[in-house]
Amino acid sequence: MRSAGAFYVVAGLFLLCAPFLGVYPVFMMKLLCFAMFACAFNLLLGFSGMLSFGHAAFFGASAYVTAWVATAHSWGAASAILAGVVVSGLMGLVIGVIAIRRRGIYFAMITLALAQLVYFVCLEAPFTGGENGIQGVPRGSLFGLLQLKSDMLMYYVVVAAFVAVFAFIRRVVHSPFGQVLKAIRENEPRAVSLGYNINHYKLVAFVISAMLAGFAGSLKSLVLGFAALSDAVQGNSGEVILMTLLGGTGTFAGPVIGAATVITLQEYLSDVVGGWVTVIIGAVFIVCVLLFRRGIVGELAVLQARR
């Protein structure tokens, strides 16, 4: 427990100082957006036991909505992000109602299929720019006060958002609501017999996770200035699973560490190995599932407990 506290202090200090340590702020912001995405996903898989294979739908749709209202209608940053989160929440409600009718692998397959539907809508809807996506999204200003054009200012906004999401998820997991989710994950028939309306709990968890994933997507489109098919594509759903699995499913820091590892690998590997990145990602997936199912943080926790 003490090492976890120390870890958060070091990580917090690093986030505050990163731009002065020579880390490229845009890269760091992208990394944090994906870390939020992975944390949102982990709320579902790690703390509620539902494997969604379609989380890119929320990330992507929200990225598109924010990009569209910011570009075509010149909305400010806060309202553009809010629009994205509301849309992803509504989508989470619809997809969730359908998907939670089944469990386990069926749930995974259904979310995958519905996310593919969303992908085709992103490809063909009149406002999404088809294959090109929406480019040149302005960051605008926050509440009309802070101009977000400067990478430095934007960076601290993203850090604040990340800390808020992280703390919110911790709060949800430790709340009575989170405990019920855990009970459902561990033993669903028992939770039913205790009188909990489990579908209601699952749906709320699904919608929260969808909204947080959407929030990450919205922020990403402002940070990088575009929304594209790569946000909504099936591979993005796969990557967020990998990040969570690699870092440690069901741990708080795991998805963050997993996201940092995957994004860093992609950034540097693509220069070295080019198109082999997909193969390497696939191989990491296989190794993780075969040898490393607890993930980095999970394995470390086991090591520490043994000592």
Next chain:
Amino acid sequence: MTEIFGIPVAVILGQLMLGLVNGSFYAMLSLGLAVIFGLMGVVNFAHGAFYALGAFAALLGLQQLGINYWSALVLAPLAVGLVGVVAERLLLRRLYGLDPLYGLLLTFGLALVIEGSLHQFFGASGQSYPVPDALSGVFNLGFMILPIYRAWVIAVSIVVCFSTWFVIERTRLGATLRAAKENAPLLQAFGVNVPLLVLATYGAGVALAALAGVLSAPVILVTSEMGSSLVIVVFAVVVIGGMGSILGAIVSGMTLGVVEGFTKVIYPEASNIVVFVIMALVLILRPAGLFGKE
């Protein structure tokens, strides 16, 4: 020219024909998925990758070794089935007894490795496979033109699907397979080599996907991504039919292909998503799937 709702009948029939061809592929792929899932409880995400591998095996055989279409029809599924057998033996076998989600994740990783490698070796642009001479040309049915190769695909698919159904539901081998699904330890105690059975089933399911790949090579562009979106449609087909139901997989595969073809005539923009919309409706009305028992 006769018309229905202002659309020439020949156009409608042509699209339905294409739909039936696609449905043939859906049926063969979802059949293999259902067989693998039924026995092993593994959702084989790599099914689309094996389908692509089948098409590339045929293409490579033709270009490098001069193996013709007819031999490829047998050799490519054998070769790819062998790859499947190796994958089961080295990777999937280690996951039995764990949550089935791990099988899904592992095969997802496998699909990325296979498709990524194909992309690296053969590039992003597609290649085409020539239609074999004996099957080129068209039948003129009077009311529509029917390319012979398309008719061939549908015929082969129907024969393959129903022989698989027959083997599993009506023979002693099939009875053993179903017994392994019900109670593997007991079957093992009777002296049946269950791990070998599982190995052979995975190999056969994968070979079926590769056969669909060879069949599709002359009608579509052979690319490394040809299976990656197809596998999602096939998942939806399997959810609609009811997972583990062999007949359900065949019937819903064919039907959804036709429905998709029909959508292309009426409202082309929706043809990519119609299968997913139907899946959502089926889940709302009958969560176990049309042919599922639960």
